[in-house]
Amino acid sequence: MSISETIRPYILALKSKEGWKALSGWCYRKLSSIWTSVYVLGAMALLFVIGTIFPQGEDFGEYIKAGGRFIDLVGIFGLLDLFTSPLFLILALLLLANLIVCSYERYAALLSGRVFPKGFEPTHILSLTHDIPDAHIEVRRLLRERLGFRLLSKDGDWIVMEKGLSYRWLTWLYHAGIIACFLGFMLTYLFAFEDSITLAPNEAQTVAPSTNGRLQGLFHPKHGPTDFHLLLEDFSTEYSESPELDFPKDKTSRLAIGLGWSKPGYEMKPESLSVKDWRSRIKVVQGGKTLLEKTIEINDPLRFGGYTFYQEGYEQRLKIRVYDNPIPLEVKTDEDAFIPGLDATLKFGTFRTGALHRLDGSVEKIKPFAFVKLKTGEEKYEDIGKIDLGGFLDINGSRVTLVDAAESSVLSYRYDPGVAVLWWSGIFVLVTMSLRFFGGWYRLAYAIDEADSIVMLKLNLNSKGLGADPSRIVRRLERYLTMDDIRPFPLPPE
Amino acid sequence: MSNYDLILSRNSFLLGVELRIFWSVAFLYGLSTLIFLFHILTRRASAGKAAQVLLSVAVVLQAGLILLRTFEAGRAPFQTLYESLSWFAWSASLTYLYISSKWESVYLPGIFVSALSMGACLYALLSRSPAVEPLSPALQSYWFEWHVILAFFSYAVFVVAASVEGAYLIIRPFIKRGSAGGYGLTEGNIEDFHASAFKLVIFGFPFLTFAIFSGAAWANEAWGRYWSWDPKETWSLITWTVFTLYLHSKATPGLKGAPASAFNMLGFVCMMMTFLGVNWLAKLLGIPSLHIYAV
Ligand code: HEM
Numbered sequence A: 001m002s003i004s005e006t007i008r009p010y011i012l013a014l015k016s017k018e019g020w021k022a023l024s025g026w027c028y029r030k031l032s033s034i035w036t037s038v039y040v041l042g043a044m045a046l047l048f049v050i051g052t053i054f055p056q057g058e059d060f061g062e063y064i065k066a067g068g069r070f071i072d073l074v075g076i077f078g079l080l081d082l083f084t085s086p087l088f089l090i091l092a093l094l095l096l097a098n099l100i101v102c103s104y105e106r107y108a109a110l111l112s113g114r115v116f117p118k119g120f121e122p123t124h125i126l127s128l129t130h131d132i133p134d135a136h137i138e139v140r141r142l143l144r145e146r147l148g149f150r151l152l153s154k155d156g157d158w159i160v161m162e163k164g165l166s167y168r169w170l171t172w173l174y175h176a177g178i179i180a181c182f183l184g185f186m187l188t189y190l191f192a193f194e195d196s197i198t199l200a201p202n203e204a205q206t207v208a209p210s211t212n213g214r215l216q217g218l219f220h221p222k223h224g225p226t227d228f229h230l231l232l233e234d235f236s237t238e239y240s241e242s243p244e245l246d247f248p249k250d251k252t253s254r255l256a257i258g259l260g261w262s263k264p265g266y267e268m269k270p271e272s273l274s275v276k277d278w279r280s281r282i283k284v285v286q287g288g289k290t291l292l293e294k295t296i297e298i299n300d301p302l303r304f305g306g307y308t309f310y311q312e313g314y315e316q317r318l319k320i321r322v323y324d325n326p327i328p329l330e331v332k333t334d335e336d337a338f339i340p341g342l343d344a345t346l347k348f349g350t351f352r353t354g355a356l357h358r359l360d361g362s363v364e365k366i367k368p369f370a371f372v373k374l375k376t377g378e379e380k381y382e383d384i385g386k387i388d389l390g391g392f393l394d395i396n397g398s399r400v401t402l403v404d405a406a407e408s409s410v411l412s413y414r415y416d417p418g419v420a421v422l423w424w425s426g427i428f429v430l431v432t433m434s435l436r437f438f439g440g441w442y443r444l445a446y447a448i449d450e451a452d453s454i455v456m457l458k459l460n461l462n463s464k465g466l467g468a469d470p471s472r473i474v475r476r477l478e479r480y481l482t483m484d485d486i487r488p489f490p491l492p493p494e
Numbered sequence B: 001m002s003n004y005d006l007i008l009s010r011n012s013f014l015l016g017v018e019l020r021i022f023w024s025v026a027f028l029y030g031l032s033t034l035i036f037l038f039h040i041l042t043r044r045a046s047a048g049k050a051a052q053v054l055l056s057v058a059v060v061l062q063a064g065l066i067l068l069r070t071f072e073a074g075r076a077p078f079q080t081l082y083e084s085l086s087w088f089a090w091s092a093s094l095t096y097l098y099i100s101s102k103w104e105s106v107y108l109p110g111i112f113v114s115a116l117s118m119g120a121c122l123y124a125l126l127s128r129s130p131a132v133e134p135l136s137p138a139l140q141s142y143w144f145e146w147h148v149i150l151a152f153f154s155y156a157v158f159v160v161a162a163s164v165e166g167a168y169l170i171i172r173p174f175i176k177r178g179s180a181g182g183y184g185l186t187e188g189n190i191e192d193f194h195a196s197a198f199k200l201v202i203f204g205f206p207f208l209t210f211a212i213f214s215g216a217a218w219a220n221e222a223w224g225r226y227w228s229w230d231p232k233e234t235w236s237l238i239t240w241t242v243f244t245l246y247l248h249s250k251a252t253p254g255l256k257g258a259p260a261s262a263f264n265m266l267g268f269v270c271m272m273m274t275f276l277g278v279n280w281l282a283k284l285l286g287i288p289s290l291h292i293y294a295v
Helices: A003-015 A017-031 A034-053 A060-065 A071-077 A079-084 A086-111 A132-146 A167-191 A251-258 A418-438 A470-483 B003-042 B045-073 B081-100 B110-127 B143-177 B190-222 B231-250 B258-275 B280-284
Strands: A124-128 A150-153 A159-163 A193-199 A229-241 A244-246 A265-267 A273-286 A289-296 A302-304 A307-322 A329-332 A336-339 A344-348 A355-357 A363-365 A369-377 A380-388 A392-395 A398-415 A441-451 A454-464
Touching: A003 A017, A017 A086, A034 A079, A034 A086, A034 B231, A060 A071, A071 A079, A079 A086, A086 A167, A124 A470, A132 A159, A132 A441, A132 A454, A132 A470, A167 A418, A193 A229, A193 A307, A229 A307, A229 A398, A251 B003, A251 B110, A265 B003, A273 A302, A273 A307, A273 A398, A289 A302, A289 A307, A329 A336, A344 A380, A369 A392, A369 A398, A380 A392, A380 A398, A418 B190, A441 A470, A454 A470, B003 B045, B003 B081, B003 B110, B045 B081, B045 B110, B081 B110, B081 B143, B110 B143, B143 B190, B143 B258, B190 B231, B190 B258, B231 B258
Parallel strands: A229 A355
Antiparallel strands: A124 A454, A150 A159, A159 A441, A193 A398, A229 A273, A244 A265, A273 A289, A302 A307, A307 A329, A307 A398, A336 A344, A344 A369, A355 A363, A369 A380, A392 A398, A441 A454
16 A cells, blocks of 8 residues: 555544544554653654764864765754754654643643542551440541641542642642743744953944844844943953962872872973953943943853843953064964065963962962964964063064053853743742642541440541651551540550 | 962872761671572561661761761862762662651562662762862752752652552562562562552652753743753653653553552663763664763
8 A cells, every 4th residue: 555545534524514623633642651751752862862963053064174984964854963963853842742631631620629439448446435426526636636637528438638739739830830941941032142342441332133043133223233332441350370380190100199109299490370260341322321331250240231241251352563573463462464575473371460479368460462483384383472452572673672562351141031030930930849849748537436335536637748747647647646545555465 | 388289198098088988988888788689588677777877877877988088179069970979879769768667567679779880889989070170150040959969859859769660560470479478578568569650750750840840931031041951961851751651650540560669660771861871872882872861
């Protein structure tokens, strides 16, 4: 049979209303099953693993250049952008649908009230001294007043009570919270966008939103620049001294240190500086009025007009004079720069300036400097030395003077309406999940009856949550029953 | 000697002391592993008890080591992988000692925890640099301590859960055959013992959830994006998903038994991948993974 013949009956069935009904009924049943969530979560986990194997966000050409195999596979399934690929989106939507249908079904079940079985298997049996009606009154009183149980149902012979926060509701609530998290992810996916902006000192700049957000047009129909400006008032860097450790790589020498045969040693080199902080003092201005002023650094961004601005890094430009050329040359740090007067390519390292926190706790101003390297081949450099601001180095017989330096602050900015939704729903999930897992919930069903003229209290105790201790509940119940003369005192063992 | 040189030689001296203590701790974990093995081979409870005592000594010594490191660095001691490995071994062993104190004469899972702790210490000592480094700007956040402490707390709990699950899977067939005397586990108590693996996962799961959530909140403050599908982030999500599968399996009649146990063990493997092996799979398959997570 050909494929078209195989699927024909199904297609025909879908032409009828009943066919559609049957199909949607089947989908709904599947979506309301916990088995589906097991399969979909499993498939998700596998996809995530694939996402950790292939470098995400990498350019396809770069991937091939770096020696990537599996080129066809990567191309067809979009493995370098797996988390925006249709395959991932379909799975995520399937999981969301599964979650929504399950939550709806369980919500309906929670509201409709629970029906308990007519009989429970007793987990504990206690004998009582009172007759059945009195025992009923007393046991109920003890359970309510002393142990804090509330009535759930008294259908049949068994009376069902519960204590603690209902775990069913808590489980339902955190599943519903996960749906809200999905909403946050969706808002991010559809509307978030980001870019970066370089601020030179004392030059006001507007933010011109880039157009990389998927549905950004809905929020920023004009794509125009913002009506406020950012002004960089000051940019500063702080360094701390970070001594280098002279430590062997081979395992035997390391063991020797462990045995105390040799010692590790720290030493301080001129280049042993590590960045402690970058700070930008930023003003938000509009029509000549300052709306906001803030010093930002990593982990302390600026929020304004729906945007968040982050300290990302800096850009440094050095002015150098080759020999006694009256026009200085401008070069960027950490980049190759061909110097015409020298006929050579130099690379100036990061221009160090600002405050230095020394090992002994003192803070001093750095005498500004940069390290210089000479390019000798593809990715090969030779160290030439350190150049101070205003100082010089003799390179290839010519004098190179560092005349001036300017720093700009690089900020990244982001607009993301999903964050707030995600935060609140995430906190909600955490709280409800913690209450469910760490809390304690009990369901106690009991029946009192008589056998051979002995009145018996039959208990069926069920509990959830780490805070629940069913044996303690039974012990307390036994103690109260005994104290109140409802239970015979246990005889000492013979 | 100038004041400055004095500081450098003091720091070198302290590091020397630290390394000697660290080697002793690794040695104690190793010895404890051997005695646990002896317990398994001879079924002597006294050997199990002795191994447990050695493990306790290692934990106490390592607590001192971690305090010393905190003093040396002047900050919480889990910035570099060298530091985190030590913290991991310590918190896993401590959690195990606490949980096992509730069991009567059951020492089987101990070998798993002590061997893992020894492995973590040796990896730190032999392959990582012990240099004290200043806190980088991205780590200077109030999230640093809480995010890391609670993430490692969940790791420690999952290690113990895996040790119980593993011990259960191995010993159960022998108990059924009636040939598992001497290990403190019987038909009567094995299921209760197994239930503690479930309880541990239930306990650790909200902490893992918090760790992922706080990591996202932190990334949002520091880098301006709460999720970047970085391998470390993705592996934490895989771990979370696998433990979710485990919890779901426990609530699904057809999956309660062996599949649930498999998910628990798999959750542990994923957790170790999150902690250590984020690029290991890519390397194994010869695929260039350009996002190397700085550790
Ligand atoms: C992103 C998807 C989901 C996550 C993260 C999740 C999370 C969890 C967790 C952690 C538990 C165990 C804790 C407990 O017993 O309270 C659980 C239980 C459960 N989940 Fe989910 N779940 C998801 C989706 C679903 C879906 C789609 C369904 C519906 C089929 C579902 C149905 C259940 C059920 C029936 C339980 C058992 C609760 C109980 O003990 O009564 N879950 N879920």
